[in-house]
Amino acid sequence: MTAKTVSTTGWGAVVVMEIVLLADVVVKGEDEVVVELMVAANVVEVDVVVVAAALPPLSLRAVANSAITTATGSHRPRLACRNPEIKCVAAACIQVWLVPVALSLVTDPGHAHHVKHFRWVAVLLAVGSLAAACSTSNSMPAADVQSSTTASASTIDAPDTPAPLPASYRGVTSDTITIGVVWSDLEELREMGLVDINYGDIPLVWQTVIDDINSSGGVGGRQLEMVFDQYNPVLSTSMEEMCLRLTQDHEVFAVVGSLAGPAIEGIPCFIESQETIVVGGTHRPELLERAKAPWITTEWSQDRRYAALLELYEREGLLDGRLGMLDDGREHTGLTVDIVLPTLADLGLTLDLEFTTTASGGDELALESQIALFAEKLHTEDIDTLLIVQSSIALGLPLVREAGFDGRIVTVDSGSFLAGIGGFDERSPDIYEGAYGPTLLSSDDVWAMDSAQECLKVFTSRNPEITVISSDQVIPGEPQWASVLLPACRLLQIFRTIAEGAGAELNPTTFEAAAYDLGSFELPGQPYNSISPGKLDANDGMGLGVFDPAVGMQGGLRELLPYISVTAASETD
Numbered sequence: 086m087t088a089k090t091v092s093t094t095g096w097g098a099v100v101v102m103e104i105v106l107l108a109d110v111v112v113k114g115e116d117e118v119v120v121e122l123m124v125a126a127n128v129v130e131v132d133v134v135v136v137a138a139a140l141p142p143l144s145l146r147a148v149a150n151s152a153i154t155t156a157t158g159s160h161r162p163r164l165a166c167r168n169p170e171i172k173c174v175a176a177a178c179i180q181v182w183l184v185p186v187a188l189s190l191v192t193d194p195g196h197a198h199h200v201k202h203f204r205w206v207a208v209l210l211a212v213g214s215l216a217a218a219c220s221t222s223n224s225m226p227a228a229d230v231q232s233s234t235t236a237s238a239s240t241i242d243a244p245d246t247p248a249p250l251p252a253s254y255r256g257v258t259s260d261t262i263t264i265g266v267v268w269s270d271l272e273e274l275r276e277m278g279l280v281d282i283n284y285g286d287i288p289l290v291w292q293t294v295i296d297d298i299n300s301s302g303g304v305g306g307r308q309l310e311m312v313f314d315q316y317n318p319v320l321s322t323s324m325e326e327m328c329l330r331l332t333q334d335h336e337v338f339a340v341v342g343s344l345a346g347p348a349i350e351g352i353p354c355f356i357e358s359q360e361t362i363v364v365g366g367t368h369r370p371e372l373l374e375r376a377k378a379p380w381i382t383t384e385w386s387q388d389r390r391y392a393a394l395l396e397l398y399e400r401e402g403l404l405d406g407r408l409g410m411l412d413d414g415r416e417h418t419g420l421t422v423d424i425v426l427p428t429l430a431d432l433g434l435t436l437d438l439e440f441t442t443t444a445s446g447g448d449e450l451a452l453e454s455q456i457a458l459f460a461e462k463l464h465t466e467d468i469d470t471l472l473i474v475q476s477s478i479a480l481g482l483p484l485v486r487e488a489g490f491d492g493r494i495v496t497v498d499s500g501s502f503l504a505g506i507g508g509f510d511e512r513s514p515d516i517y518e519g520a521y522g523p524t525l526l527s528s529d530d531v532w533a534m535d536s537a538q539e540c541l542k543v544f545t546s547r548n549p550e551i552t553v554i555s556s557d558q559v560i561p562g563e564p565q566w567a568s569v570l571l572p573a574c575r576l577l578q579i580f581r582t583i584a585e586g587a588g589a590e591l592n593p594t595t596f597e598a599a600a601y602d603l604g605s606f607e608l609p610g611q612p613y614n615s616i617s618p619g620k621l622d623a624n625d626g627m628g629l630g631v632f633d634p635a636v637g638m639q640g641g642l643r644e645l646l647p648y649i650s651v652t653a654a655s656e657t658d
Contacts, residue, residue: 250306254592256338262303262584262591263310265331266291267342267365268569270315270323279319285551285564288313290544291342294573297543298581305585309577312337316348324351332359338591341365341576356380362593364580365572368622370423379597379621381583383575383608386622391420391497392428393651394523397629398495399432401646403521406469406493409438411459411485413476417441421474425497438466442477449480456481460488468492478502483516496522503632504642514640517632524628526612526648528555531571537610540574574609579623582606583616605650613650625652 249259256263268287274280292311299308312335317323324344328351331337340355344366355361356376363378368386385393398404408429412421421441429436440459444451463471463485470493473481478496485494496503500523531537532555541553544566556565584591586599603616605625613626628649630642 250589253590254338255332255336257307257591260307261310262307262339263312263335263337264580265335265337265340265342266311266313267327267331267340267344268313268315269318269343269345273315273317274319277319283562283564284569285566287569289548290566290569291573291577293544293547294540294570294577296547298577304581305588305591307591309581318346318348321348321350324348325354328354328359328361332361338362339364339580339596341580343572352380360593362596364576371419373621378593379600381579381600381616381621381623383572383579383611383614383623385499385624387420388424389620389622390499390523390627391424393627394497395425395428395432397523397627397646397651398521399434401629403493403495403629404432404434404470404472407437407467408434408470408472409463409466409468410436410440410472410474411456411477411481412439412441412474414441414443416474416476425472425474438462438468442481452480453484456484457488460485460490463488463490463492470495472497474498482520483512486516494520496520498522500525500627503630514632514634517640518634520632521645522630522632522642524630524642524644524646524648526610526626526628528557530648531555531610534607534610534612536574536607537571540570540609543574544570571610575611578608605652612648613652615650615652625650627651 252258266288268284271280271282271284288311291313295309295311298304303309312331314327314331316327328340331340332355339362341364344352344363349366349369349372352363352366352372353375355363356372356378360378363380364382366380366382367384368380368382368388370386370388373380373386395404410421410425412425426436440455440462442452442455444455462468468490471485471490472495473485474497478498479502482494482496503517503520503522504525532541545551545553551566553566553570556568559565582603583596583600586602587595588599600616600621601618605613605615606623608614608623611624611626614623615625616623626648628644629646631645632640633643634640636643
């Protein structure tokens with residue numbers, strides 16, 4: 086570093102810039118002093134005023150912390166120093182200090198309208214005796230220079246240190262956010278003989294994603310801490326017991342994870358009794374309406390999914406002609422009456438024939454008899470299109486086909502039945518040919534997304550001994566890591582985004598308000614999502630397919646309508 090000339094007035098200042106240590110100080114005219122700082126390959130011009138050597142490092146940081154950047158608005162800021170008194174020549178006059186905080190440059194009020202911010206600070210400090218190192222053209226005693234610069238620096242008030250983040254709610258401190266991470270107790274389900282699924286080390290997956298978040302700044306400046314817990318998804322009491330452990334014993338701010346099965350009946354313990362945020366699960370209207378804290382999910386809510394599906398069918402002309410419907414008595418009130426019939430009415434459609442089975446689920450002979458009578462009515466009523474709702478698909482669809490109904494069949498379900506029918510039905514797949522259903526994003530398309538690959542990289546980079554592949558390619562008995570990893574990335578991403586949007590005063594109210602501002606966004610392996618007032622279930626993606634026995638080994642859905650954002654599509658109609 087070289088120092089050619091420096092001039093000072095009664096005002097002290099701090100130079101702000103990202104620096105590769107090389108500076109030239111030059112005089113430009115009678116009343117202007119400029120320091121040229123080499124910043125990588127760029128030269129940036131800024132003014133300099135010497136700060137007295139007597140100031141200790143701590144004081145210099147305090148001075149720098151109080152400053153604001155003054156610049157012309159371009160990438161080459163300039164500022165005039167008025168009434169130069171001293172011109173110093175010697176490298177010993179200048180020393181550069183780097184302070185790794187976002188600071189700024191103070192100047193006189195006449196130049197206060199020039200403002201620009203930089204990331205690093207260089208404090209130019211006069212060292213040694215200016216009398217020994219400097220010569221003057223307009224002579225001024227060195228002691229006066231020192232006292233002038235010291236007085237100048239002292240006029241800059243020491244700044245307040247940044248206020249710590251508040252402990253704004255249960256589970257939120259100035260530097261941490263404690264969340265409960267929950268998952269089904271697979272070991273307990275295995276002992277009950279209900280499932281035999283291997284998802285690998287579930288806590289490891291979640292902790293790895295959390296560690297990645299914390300290593301990149303955490304959530305709005307706070308580190309994320311996890312309390313892992315499990316529940317039996319077939320027992321609502323198990324969900325409630327877990328709720329009390331997490332909210333009362335561990336005092337978590339929010340609960341994130343997989344919430345499914347009959348145990349979902351226990352979710353009001355979180356969102357109502359304990360007023361605790363939940364991120365995960367699948368909305369049910371009768372439970373959601375009880376919420377006193379936000380319940381946000383990356384999945385479709387049942388009511389919105391089926392309403393969107395019927396709208397797609399109608400848009401594609403698949404509900405034309407005389408319309409019939411077959412449903413199950415166990416779902417008639419909650420699904421047909423509350424969702425299907427109102428949606429059909431909104432679409433201007435009426436049912437010409439409706440039949441609800443009343444046989445118990447285990448009485449297959451009684452069910453076959455009822456559906457056979459219904460199939461005869463399909464002929465006599467001249468029905469063109471038959472809607473089959475959820476649980477009635479498994480037996481109802483093949484039985485009406487076997488009874489001779491050759492009209493159009495459209496299914497109302499989540500998209501899993503027709504896509505996987507060959508895996509559990511011993512009938513020939515030909516019986517399902519021509520039936521329509523919703524399609525999901527294929528596993529190939531999921532893993533082709535950059536966001537899914539980034540999620541994968543986060544885990545495998547920290548756990549290189551573990552191989553993660555698509556769950557549908559995993560050998561039976563081997564861990565299905567992806568079935569936990571992708572949901573973990575999605576749920577934690579949406580939690581982090583919303584929590585950061587809530588700001589320092591993080592609580593359920595600010596969290597919900599921030600969620601409403603999300604708009605449309607992408608999640609790992611899930612391209613179409615949105616959150617808005619009245620819509621706290623994120624997923625917007627859906628496609629349509631028609632069953633083709635020639636697809637795959639056992640038949641499957643052939644694409645009819647590509648996977649799209651149905652929310653965006655409906656907004657453009």
